[in-house]
Amino acid sequence: MSLSLTSLGIVRGLIGQALGTLLGFALVTLTRALMGREEVWSTEPAWVIGAILGAIGFMIGVGAMSDWFKWWRGIATPFVHGPQAKDQPAWTRYFNVDYNHKIIGIQYGVTGFIMLCIGGLFAVIFRTELVRSGIQFLEPNTYNTFIGMHGWCALFGIFIGIGGMANYLIPLMLGAEDMTFPRLNAFAFWINVPAIVLLLISVYYNWDSGWTVYPPLSLRGSAGYQLVFWSVILLGMSSILGSVNLIATILRMRPPGMSLFRMPIFCWAILATSLIQVTATQLIFMSFLLLSISREATLAMPFYTPLINAAGVNIGGDPVMFQHTFWFYSHPAVYVWVLPGLGIISELLPVFTRKPLFGYRWVALSSIAIAMVGYLVWGHHMFTSGYSSNLRVWFMVSTLLVSVPTGVKFFSWLGTMWGGKLTFPTPMLWVLGAMSVFLIGGLSGPILGTVATDLHLHDSYFVLGHFHATIFGGFVFPFFAAIYFWFPKITGRMYNEALGKLHFWIMLPAFWMMSIGQMSVGVAGMRRRIVDYDPLLGGMTDFGLGFVEIGHVVITISAFLIAFSILLMIYNLFHSAEVGQAAGRNPWRSRSPEWQTPSPIPEQSFASPILIVGEPYDYGLAGSRYVAPTTAGDD
Amino acid sequence: MYGNSKKSKSETDGPPVKRASTDRRHFINVGVIVAVGTVALYFLLIGALPMPAPASSQSDTIDTLFRQHMLLIAFLFALVVGFMLYALVVFRKRKGDEGEGEHFEGNTPLEIAWTVIPLIVVIIFSYLGVVTLRDVTAGQPNELQVNVNSFQWGWSFTYPETGVVSQELVLPVDRGAVMEMTSQDVVHSFWVPEFRVKQDIVPGQMQYLRFTPVLEGEYDLGCAEFCGLTHYNMLAPVRVVTDAEFSAWMNVKVAEQGLQVAAGN
Numbered sequence: 001m002s003l004s005l006t007s008l009g010i011v012r013g014l015i016g017q018a019l020g021t022l023l024g025f026a027l028v029t030l031t032r033a034l035m036g037r038e039e040v041w042s043t044e045p046a047w048v049i050g051a052i053l054g055a056i057g058f059m060i061g062v063g064a065m066s067d068w069f070k071w072w073r074g075i076a077t078p079f080v081h082g083p084q085a086k087d088q089p090a091w092t093r094y095f096n097v098d099y100n101h102k103i104i105g106i107q108y109g110v111t112g113f114i115m116l117c118i119g120g121l122f123a124v125i126f127r128t129e130l131v132r133s134g135i136q137f138l139e140p141n142t143y144n145t146f147i148g149m150h151g152w153c154a155l156f157g158i159f160i161g162i163g164g165m166a167n168y169l170i171p172l173m174l175g176a177e178d179m180t181f182p183r184l185n186a187f188a189f190w191i192n193v194p195a196i197v198l199l200l201i202s203v204y205y206n207w208d209s210g211w212t213v214y215p216p217l218s219l220r221g222s223a224g225y226q227l228v229f230w231s232v233i234l235l236g237m238s239s240i241l242g243s244v245n246l247i248a249t250i251l252r253m254r255p256p257g258m259s260l261f262r263m264p265i266f267c268w269a270i271l272a273t274s275l276i277q278v279t280a281t282q283l284i285f286m287s288f289l290l291l292s293i294s295r296e297a298t299l300a301m302p303f304y305t306p307l308i309n310a311a312g313v314n315i316g317g318d319p320v321m322f323q324h325t326f327w328f329y330s331h332p333a334v335y336v337w338v339l340p341g342l343g344i345i346s347e348l349l350p351v352f353t354r355k356p357l358f359g360y361r362w363v364a365l366s367s368i369a370i371a372m373v374g375y376l377v378w379g380h381h382m383f384t385s386g387y388s389s390n391l392r393v394w395f396m397v398s399t400l401l402v403s404v405p406t407g408v409k410f411f412s413w414l415g416t417m418w419g420g421k422l423t424f425p426t427p428m429l430w431v432l433g434a435m436s437v438f439l440i441g442g443l444s445g446p447i448l449g450t451v452a453t454d455l456h457l458h459d460s461y462f463v464l465g466h467f468h469a470t471i472f473g474g475f476v477f478p479f480f481a482a483i484y485f486w487f488p489k490i491t492g493r494m495y496n497e498a499l500g501k502l503h504f505w506i507m508l509p510a511f512w513m514m515s516i517g518q519m520s521v522g523v524a525g526m527r528r529r530i531v532d533y534d535p536l537l538g539g540m541t542d543f544g545l546g547f548v549e550i551g552h553v554v555i556t557i558s559a560f561l562i563a564f565s566i567l568l569m570i571y572n573l574f575h576s577a578e579v580g581q582a583a584g585r586n587p588w589r590s591r592s593p594e595w596q597t598p599s600p601i602p603e604q605s606f607a608s609p610i611l612i613v614g615e616p617y618d619y620g621l622a623g624s625r626y627v628a629p630t631t632a633g634d635d
Numbered sequence: 636m637y638g639n640s641k642k643s644k645s646e647t648d649g650p651p652v653k654r655a656s657t658d659r660r661h662f663i664n665v666g667v668i669v670a671v672g673t674v675a676l677y678f679l680l681i682g683a684l685p686m687p688a689p690a691s692s693q694s695d696t697i698d699t700l701f702r703q704h705m706l707l708i709a710f711l712f713a714l715v716v717g718f719m720l721y722a723l724v725v726f727r728k729r730k731g732d733e734g735e736g737e738h739f740e741g742n743t744p745l746e747i748a749w750t751v752i753p754l755i756v757v758i759i760f761s762y763l764g765v766v767t768l769r770d771v772t773a774g775q776p777n778e779l780q781v782n783v784n785s786f787q788w789g790w791s792f793t794y795p796e797t798g799v800v801s802q803e804l805v806l807p808v809d810r811g812a813v814m815e816m817t818s819q820d821v822v823h824s825f826w827v828p829e830f831r832v833k834q835d836i837v838p839g840q841m842q843y844l845r846f847t848p849v850l851e852g853e854y855d856l857g858c859a860e861f862c863g864l865t866h867y868n869m870l871a872p873v874r875v876v877t878d879a880e881f882s883a884w885m886n887v888k889v890a891e892q893g894l895q896v897a898a899g900n
Binding site for chain 1 (some may be wrong): 647648655656657683684685686687689693696697700701704705707711712715716718719722723726728729732734735736737738739740741742745749750753754757760761763764765767768770771772820821822824826828829830832833834837838839840842855857858859860861862863864865866867868
């Protein structure tokens with residue numbers, strides 16, 4: 001039986017996006033023609049309207065709105081788990097609108113992983129250019145675009161990857177059949193795809209400025225900026241809608257016996273993450289919207305453009321205002337990126353130490369505390385931008401304060417390990433690696449959060465060392481831990497342990513080397529976002545190369561090693577899904593509810609509703625249970 | 636419970652008995668590891684992250700604070716990784732032992748301690764942070780003012796006392812300098828790594844940066860805020876010279892540019 005391409009939702013969606021985009025182009029062009037404009041075609045307004053109508057076209061084409069359209073017509077659509085399209089191979093479910101959170105979780109997870117790889121690919125390319133001083137093959141214009149693309153593609157990977165972990169695991173951890181709003185869940189996943197399309201098209205237009213798109217630079221030059229703004233706005237919609245769903249699910253769909261302080265700790269991490277996303281994301285929508293309409297080719301609004309009057313006073317807009325509104329979102333956003341991963345660490349340590357999570361309540365509340373304090377620190381991204389020096393002091397203090405709840409997590413993890421019976425399969429290695437890497441990232445924070453030292457380090461490679469370490473330790477390493485840990489549950493097969501360990505033992509030292517390399521060249525004076533650097537920067541060494549240039553060799557080698565190790569992982573996952581050993585129901589002997597289901601999990605995850613009769617992490621307490629035993633027999 | 640019993644196979648068939656996790660000897664061992672680790676790591680960090688030459692009076696203050704931070708970082712890294720590595724070795728599951736770990740859920744006094752002590756450290760470093768900030772931004776007597784104009788993609792320096800315009804920044808050693816900076820177009824940023832201080836230059840605002848050069852030499856000013864196509868190449872030479880050399884240079888520039896100089900300069 002041949003499969004027609006248009007039977008796949010994603011293909012229909014992309015066609016819908018193309019048609020919507022063309023409609024947008026047509027509407028703008030027609031308006032300009034009717035209004036008698038000389039130049040009938042204007043790229044930017046065409047793309048803005050095209051992007052919006054294209055996204056709508058995609059969502060209609062993929063089928064994410066079809067149930068709602070039916071409701072408007074008075075047609076009921078009873079909620080049913082199972083393939084929406086009959087007579088199609090199982091794999092096509094992942095390319096269609098599907099309401100099962102497990103399918104959506106995989107869709108999110110794989111899409112996120114792909115975006116991480118695309119982001120990484122941009123990095124591998126420009127790291128090759130940077131390995132030696134001088135411009136070897138990458139033109140400045142292309143380099144400047146690639147660093148921004150690396151940033152946004154990787155960040156898309158993080159947001160979407162978090163969506164994967166959360167949407168797959170939360171209902172399972174709550175013994176729930178699905179999320180509170182399954183159709184909204186599908187919608188929130190699919191909106192990411194038109195966003196990704198727009199982001200990737202933007203490369204053609206060569207926009208620079210880095211992911212932070214500061215005006216006035218982002219108000220000039222390439223039309224590609226509009227695609228970036230609108231792609232991020234769409235991504236933000238996914239964040240908000242997904243978070244609403246997660247909050248509702250966590251608060252309303254816990255099983256009997258599962259009070260808030262008896263939830264798996266990952267649920268607390270996602271609750272805190274979702275609270276941030278649902279309240280902060282609006283700020284990036286607003287700041288990017290204002291950028292979009294402040295460009296000359298659209299409405300030329302003066303929000304960020306100064307206007308100096310005769311007396312020398314600025315009576316217009318202020319570029320620094322963008323920085324405030326941008327970072328008011330983007331700082332809490334970094335806690336979105338790391339709180340889920342830190343939750344994974346807390347979730348997995350008890351399983352591999354066979355002990356309770358130390359200080360569960362403190363760990364749970366530390367996620368909420370980080371979310372709250374994280375709203376008060378944004379000015380540390382702007383210490384050198386010229387705002388009041390006294391205010392800089394307050395941002396410094398609030399920034400240093402975030403280390404307190406973060407420390408509570410670290411010490412709790414040590415308490416969880418202390419006195420345990422530790423084993424080190426691949427997921428545990430990634431958890432321990434995550435801790436060491438997040439430690440590097442976290443400890444390099446206060447020195448940036450202190451104004452006087454930041455005056456030297458701001459916009460240097462030291463900042464790159466800090467945030468790559470916090471991101472890899474807080475997201476990438478835990479994401480990999482989660483993938484290896486739940487792989488047997490998802491596929492019913494074990495991944496290859498030797499390859500998993502090899503992946504880890506290549507990537508961990510490579511990443512440490514990269515972090516130290518970045519911090520070192522930054523302290524020595526290496527600026528960010530530059531395609532070329534002085535070969536004598538940092539002084540000549542005895543090795544015939546400048547200090548900073550040696551640093552760049554180290555960083556580039558590390559990048560290649562990391563990329564190679566990820567190829568090993570991809571091979572491992574595909575190969576093991578085909579021919580891996582049968583995993584059984586609970587290879588890790590975990591107490592968590594999802595491990596009480598068969599592997600792989602059937603369409604209906606739980607044969608009967610679960611009942612919680614104890615604490616989640618009472619490993620070592622003889623006779624204790626978390627989930628009440630069912631008649632089907634269990635561990 | 637287990638008291639001082641050493642790790643050994645018991646006479647009967649049972650799992651080997653070893654020290655309880657709360658045994659003092661564990662903490663003494665870790666304490667030693669952490670102490671040694673702190674010292675080793677501190678020197679490794681200082682060696683791996685060398686600062687450029689301390690060419691301004693701000694450099695000294697900032698480098699001292701940097702080293703204080705490095706000491707704290709070394710201690711905290713050694714503390715966490717020390718406990719972690721110790722646990723990985725001492726509390727690993729032995730072959731054949733299918734038992735679970737020790738069952739304890741937490742320790743409230745410990746939680747309070749490791750919340751309050753970091754809070755105190757935060758307060759101490761906040762104080763250090765405030766005084767260094769005050770220190771490095773303080774005005775000096777008889778400051779030399781230089782008007783810095785930044786644009787895509789270069790720099791221009793004007794000395795208001797004489798009206799001299801220069802493409803290189805020449806400064807007399809040991810005299811406080813204040814940069815008054817403007818941008819013609821987008822956000823730029825003034826940074827000479829040897830001077831340690833940095834200030835963004837935002838169009839529509841006058842920005843100020845103070846520093847006192849204390850080391851004669853040649854340095855590079857690089858733009859530190861991405862500003863477009865050749866941001867990487869937005870550089871200008873900086874020279875710190877003696878007073879006499881500075882005056883001589885100024886006189887030459889005045890003559891070159893045909894300027895009238897006010898008397899008593």
